[in-house]
Amino acid sequence: MTRKAGVAARSRPPLSKGRLLSAAVALADEGGVDALSMRNIAQALGVVPMALYKHVANKNELLDGMIDVLMDEIDPPAADTDWKTTVRRRVLSARGMLLRHPWAPAVIESRTKARTAPTPAVMRYLDSMIGIFRAGGFPVQLVHHALHVMGSRLLGFSQELFEDRAGTGEPDPDAMPPEEMAARYPHITELAMAVAHDPESVVGSGCDDQFEFEFALDLTLDGLERLLGRT
Template sequence: MVEIATQAGAVARARVPLNRTRVLSAAVALADEGGVDALSMRRIAQALGVVPMALYKHVANKNELLDGMIDVLVGEIDPPVEGIGWKAAVRRRVLSARRMLLRHPWAPEVIEARMKTRAAPTPALLEYLDSMVGVFRAGGFPVDLVHHALHVMGSRLLGFSQELFEDRPGRPADGDALAPEEMAARFPHLAELAMAVAHDPESVVGSGCDDQFEFEFALDLTLDGLERLLNAS
């Protein structure tokens, strides 16, 4: 009975016309489930109840698939809110981007990798960045200050930031790591800092850090600094 039900489900899925949106949605769901490294055309085809070759009518290759997945995720970011001022509008949208990335933890690595290899960002990403520039411009920012703002905010505009001490959960321990006593003797200031902060073992910015607090702290510090520059211009 289970086999019959499985076959019936596959037939039902196959009756729904295959399109690019379905392919990308299935790919995102599989990446959420098992990580982007486990993603393959075969697995996507199985999820959709089609043969792998059917997918290539909608995505030409793995890179086009990843680009399309990025655009799907960017589409989840809330649109800009009007009438609340540039600072609040940028903050709200960046935090919306962060909530999206927390739903799809594989995304930052893919976004960074594709940004390095593509000639330009994906269409949806360009639209998002263009709208963010529009928020700054509507807030009175001159073009040169917008340019500096984009540089200083960097990937934080998309809800993530590169950390100096990256220590993701599940990352293998470094065999060269120092014992606490030796660490304290050789690097007393770092040891003092490590002992002073409350540690969160699930943090992706280093065991000890509250990811959300640190992200918002840096975001607010950046926005405050940009506000001072705008007022002085």
């Protein structure tokens, strides 16, 4: 090691799991999950790849740790607000976090399915959200139903009924001609022709992503509020 390299090495803070995960998140933000490799992370941190394995055993453990880092970006529950306002604010905060890290929803979904339980930070978030409902007067059974209804929306993203092919620049080779589509499925065609499309959207058929998310969220919360009043 040269004298210059030795000085640079001493000037860097010691490697920690926190630094490793922050570097991994930054790489994923820049190039997606495909950009993640122990070699790339080590290069970004100025260490040898083997040094990383002292903090994470494998890529799955790395991804779990990255999810937990992101969950810490979600705003904590606000004081002195009702359950509905608190849930709405936290869900939209979670959504804001995911919009800053577009790769995260797929990782959260895949790692949650691969584990026997979500990561610790996701568990803490969900436990906190359940606590908000319970403090708002929800019986346990209604909370159970609420979690099923909200699904992934509770974490800030939604799984849509149709995959969006609009704006890809590539026509669907299996798509039927518009005239046949209108004849077979008049109501779907009518709806598709009537709605406004946003070419930058990632939800639905080019629909306004944020509007549709908040519309469904508010509709769900309004319905839960009505059900709570009947309990």
